[in-house]
Amino acid sequence: MHPNPAYRHADRALLEDIVDQVGFGMLFASTPDGPRVAHVPIVSTRDGAIQFHVARANGITRHLEGATALALVNGPDSYVSARWYDEPAKQVPTWDYIAVEMEGPVRRMADEGLRAHLEELTTRNEARIEGGEPWRMAEADPAYVDKLLRGIVGFEMEVMAWRETMKLHQGKPDQTRAHIADRLDEQGAGAIAHLMRSLPS
Template identity: 25%
Template sequence: MYIPKAFEVDDKTKIVNFIKDNSFGILFSHHKNNPFATHLPFLIDEKKYDKGVLISHMARANPHWRDLDNKEVLVVFSGPHAYISPSWYEEPRIAPTWNYVAVHAYGEFKVIDDRDEVEKIISNTVNFFESPLPNPWLVSFDDKFIDGLMNGLVAFEIKLNRLEGKWKLSQNHSIQRQQNLVKGLASSDKYHSLEIAKLIEENILKVEEKPN
């Protein structure tokens, strides 16, 4: 991913937390010499292996997994994004742009065949997404219905070798311009304008709190 220095984030903790908060990613690779993508929920275990691992599953009927074992893949996680109008800068000679947050994760794909490991992956996935709910649903592998579903999926892990973080939040502009953008974004109800405004405000506070 193209990342100008002003927008680069290499803080692993920040990137890992972003993935946990924006865990519905897109798995990219080639399948039969053509680009192929699958939208999936992912878990991340940052302590496994040297650089962590992504864990997920997909439908067995999906051909994507069949030629991926031991191959490098890319998973993209997208966060809030918003259009930036030149009018908000209140200055001439400014072009429109788009602010956004994204993480790219690269790693080696491996199919998980062991039934106990597959059950653990499914159980952990369900628990992760159910835990914020008032009445979490629990998966039971003794249920014939669930057992039938298990036969129709493929679990896998992606051993990470590289994480890229891009927080494009107008950090390359002056504090005054950034403050003007916050006001402009607050007036918009399109995309994730309020979330982007909040992130810009957080960046401004960090700069202002730095000792001279």
């Protein structure tokens, strides 16, 4: 994570909200074959753990049970031009971004836990889709679902360490932050502009 302590915002509820809103991240683990990463959908249990699933054939899968792993969820981000400052000759471009790291021991889920995880994952994400009736796993052919379940493995991580970076021009005057947020809005980066306006400097 970024070393500047000004970019910390240790509000656990906010961090869990970011994990839930993004819903997808990267899982890193050290293995006998070297460092490995898997790209996974992530669900926060809201009680200090996250759940995810990985393809059984993924090289990282057989090394996760009992391992300490690192999960990373990237929130909104955007390039910031030096021209957006009052004195661009005394500035350089930068990048504002949100990132949440979670570290902890991993345990494998039982089959019923995996099925419940997939139901929860589906329900949460179907609720985001506008129009039409949300799809439910019960609509799928049970034999087909069972076949797919055999191809994935579910895991839960007890998050022992949360590390966040919320680089949103902290330390700059409020007027500068407001101006940068306006420029971000113009570039279509409304999510990070909103966070810049709503989180304290």
